[in-house]
Amino acid sequence: xxxxxxxxxxxxxxxxxxxxxxxxxxxxxxxxxxxxxxxxxxxxxxxxxxxxxxxxx
Amino acid sequence: xxxxxxxxxxxxxxxxxxxxxxxxxxxxxxxxxxxxxxxxxxxxxxxxxxxxxxxxxxxxxxxxxxxxxxxxxxxxxxxxxxxxxxxxxxxxxxxxxxxxxxxxxxxxxxxxxxxxxxxxxxxxxxxxxxxx
Numbered sequence: 001x002x003x004x005x006x007x008x009x010x011x012x013x014x015x016x017x018x019x020x021x022x023x024x025x026x027x028x029x030x031x032x033x034x035x036x037x038x039x040x041x042x043x044x045x046x047x048x049x050x051x052x053x054x055x056x057x
Numbered sequence: 058x059x060x061x062x063x064x065x066x067x068x069x070x071x072x073x074x075x076x077x078x079x080x081x082x083x084x085x086x087x088x089x090x091x092x093x094x095x096x097x098x099x100x101x102x103x104x105x106x107x108x109x110x111x112x113x114x115x116x117x118x119x120x121x122x123x124x125x126x127x128x129x130x131x132x133x134x135x136x137x138x139x140x141x142x143x144x145x146x147x148x149x150x151x152x153x154x155x156x157x158x159x160x161x162x163x164x165x166x167x168x169x170x171x172x173x174x175x176x177x178x179x180x181x182x183x184x185x186x187x188x189x
Contacts, residue, residue, distance in 0.1 A: 005108060009177045012101025016170045019094040023144065023162050032088065032148060040092050041145045047099040048141040052106045054131040055123075 088148065095144065098173060102133055105180050118183060126179055133172040140165040 032040070109126050112118045118126075143165055146158035 005104065006181070008101055008104050009181065012098050012173065012177070013170070015094040015097035015101070016173060019091060019098065019169075020166050023091050023147070023166055036088075037148050040088055040148050043092050044095060044141045044145055044148075047096045048138055050103065051099050051134060051137055052103055054134050055127050 091144065095141065098169070099137065102130075102137065102173065102176065105176050106130060108180060109183075112183070122183065126176070129172070129175045129179055133169070133176050136165060136169045136172045140169055 109118075109123070109130075113123050140162065143158050143161040147155060147162055150158055
């Protein structure tokens, strides 16, 4: 395994660990201004679209 | 491939550092942390997918192994898409809709790490066996 890939995987797992508490705050807050909310939802949509589709789909 | 992987690593590390820097600040930056982490997980899954595809092209894994990977990756893909949709609702909705999104995000967030770990463990387990 390429060491760089292992680093990448570890970074992804760490990001998952960051995601949970950050999402709790995200849910609890509400009230983002429309422009900021639109910016975040656009980034989420882009990330979702960029993920390669599984073979056969 | 190595250059692409290293570039991806740099991107993830930069994204992760940005996320860390924003922790504990305002609500807006808390949301930014969630979005940045979500993007980093997507980058990791993409790299794992591309690495497996390269191994298939080089005939380094069997069709059965490829099918096993695709099954695991499909679960992670679907979990990621569902979480992204729930996050968008959580950001933009109010009232009951936001409460429902909270339940969805909680459920999906409990599942996604397992699904991603399955994919990464599969790749981590495959490659050493083929390089010995």
